[in-house]
Amino acid sequence: MNTALDAARRLKELLAGTDKTTQTILRIAAAVFGGYVLTSSFLAALALLLTWPKAEVFFFSMLFPALVYPAAVLWAFAAPSAQRAWRDLLAASLLFSMLALLAAWVN
Numbered sequence: 001m002n003t004a005l006d007a008a009r010r011l012k013e014l015l016a017g018t019d020k021t022t023q024t025i026l027r028i029a030a031a032v033f034g035g036y037v038l039t040s041s042f043l044a045a046l047a048l049l050l051t052w053p054k055a056e057v058f059f060f061s062m063l064f065p066a067l068v069y070p071a072a073v074l075w076a077f078a079a080p081s082a083q084r085a086w087r088d089l090l091a092a093s094l095l096f097s098m099l100a101l102l103a104a105w106v107n
Contacts, residue, residue, distance in 0.1 A: 012083070023082045026085075027076050027082045028076075030082060031073040031076035034076060034085070035072035035089065037089070037090070038092055039065050039069045039072065042068050042096045043065065044100040048099075048107065049103045
């Protein structure tokens, strides 16, 4: 347990003290990968929470990637730091994943 906390502390210090190039690379990675994870978890939650017929849920859910993914990309570059961008995108993804699991469990 102690080594995991030490590793997390060292990673936090490393990310906080990096130069602009590394921060930009981390933001690009957050935008690409974090945006993808956020979009897919949002669509999974949406598809499982809607009680419409499957065809209607499919066509309705195809409207949202064009909104969710660009919003995640914008947030990755608008966040105060790359660490905050990663944290917020992954926290939102975790929230939508939990909603999807809860909806699957209830159904």
